[in-house]
Amino acid sequence: MLLQTIMRILSVVSDISIVLPLIILYINRQYLTKELKILSIYVILLFIRNIIGLVYNFLYLKYNFYANTVFYYNLTNIVGFYLIAYLYILLLKDVFLKRLIYVFIVVFTIFTFFDIANGTLSINTPVFNKYSYLVSGILITILAFIHLFKILRELQTENILTYSYYWLSASFLLYFSSTFYMYLFVKNIISETRVNPMVLWQIDNVCFFILSIILSFVFKFSKNLNLINSN
Numbered sequence: 001m002l003l004q005t006i007m008r009i010l011s012v013v014s015d016i017s018i019v020l021p022l023i024i025l026y027i028n029r030q031y032l033t034k035e036l037k038i039l040s041i042y043v044i045l046l047f048i049r050n051i052i053g054l055v056y057n058f059l060y061l062k063y064n065f066y067a068n069t070v071f072y073y074n075l076t077n078i079v080g081f082y083l084i085a086y087l088y089i090l091l092l093k094d095v096f097l098k099r100l101i102y103v104f105i106v107v108f109t110i111f112t113f114f115d116i117a118n119g120t121l122s123i124n125t126p127v128f129n130k131y132s133y134l135v136s137g138i139l140i141t142i143l144a145f146i147h148l149f150k151i152l153r154e155l156q157t158e159n160i161l162t163y164s165y166y167w168l169s170a171s172f173l174l175y176f177s178s179t180f181y182m183y184l185f186v187k188n189i190i191s192e193t194r195v196n197p198m199v200l201w202q203i204d205n206v207c208f209f210i211l212s213i214i215l216s217f218v219f220k221f222s223k224n225l226n227l228i229n230s231n
Contacts, residue, residue, distance in 0.1 A: 011057075014205035014209045014212075015053055018212050022043060025040055028219050028220065031222040032219075033225055038090065039083075041083055049076045053072065068124055068126050070125055071120075071121065071125050077129055081136040085139075087168075088147060089101050108132070108135050111135045115129040148169045163224065164221045171218065174211070175210070
C-alpha cells in the first residue's frame with residue numbers, strides 16, 4: 001500500500017513537472033525563435049496530455065471512475081514525433097541531413113499505419129503503440145545525437161551550457177534513449193521477473209521529470225540565441 005502511494009506521488013510530480021518549462025516559456029516568450037516556437041507546441045501538447053491523465057486519475061480515486069488514457073499517450077507520441085522532426089529540419093541546415101529526416105518521417109509514417117491498423121488510436125484502447133514508440137525513440141535519438149555532435153564540432157558559443165539548442169538535443173537524447181529501452185524490454189522483464197508494471201513505469205516518470213527540468217534550461221537561455229545570431 002505504501003509503495004503504491006509513493007508511486008502515485010511520483011507519477012503526479014512527474015506529470016506536474018511540465019508546468020516548469022511552460023512558466024519559463026511564457027516569461028521568455030519574446031525571445032522565442034521559430035525552432036523554439038515548434039518546441040513550445042510540443043511542450044503544450046505534453047502538458048495537455050498530462051492534465052488529462054491527472055484528471056482521469058482524480059476521477060478514479062475520488063469516484064472510482066475508470067477510463068483508459070493510453071489513447072492520449074499514443075496520439076502524443078505520433079504528433080510529437082512529427083513536431084520534433086520538423087524542429088530538426090529547421091535546426092540542421094545540411095541538405096543531406098534534411099533528406100535523411102524526410103526518410104525518417106516516411107519510415108515512421110509506415111510504422112504508424114501499422115499501429116493504426118492494430119487499433120491503438122481507438123479512444124478506448126488499452127494497448128500502447130506497438131511500433132511508434134520504438135521507432136520514434138530510435139530516430140529522435142539519432143537526430144539528437146547528430147545535432148549535439150554538430151554543436152560540439154562548430155562551437156558557436158563560448159559557453160555551451162548557456163546555449164538553448166544544446167539543452168534541447170541533450171534533453172531529447174536522454175529521454176528518448178532511456179525510454180526506448182524501457183519500451184523495448186518491458187514485456188520480457190515483466191514476464192521473466194514478474195515485476196509490478198507500475199514499478200517499471202517509474203522509469204518513464206523519472207526520465208520525464210528530468211526532461212522537464214532540461215527543457216526549462218532551453219527556454220531560460222533563449223534570449224542568448226539572439227546574441228549568437230547577431231554575431
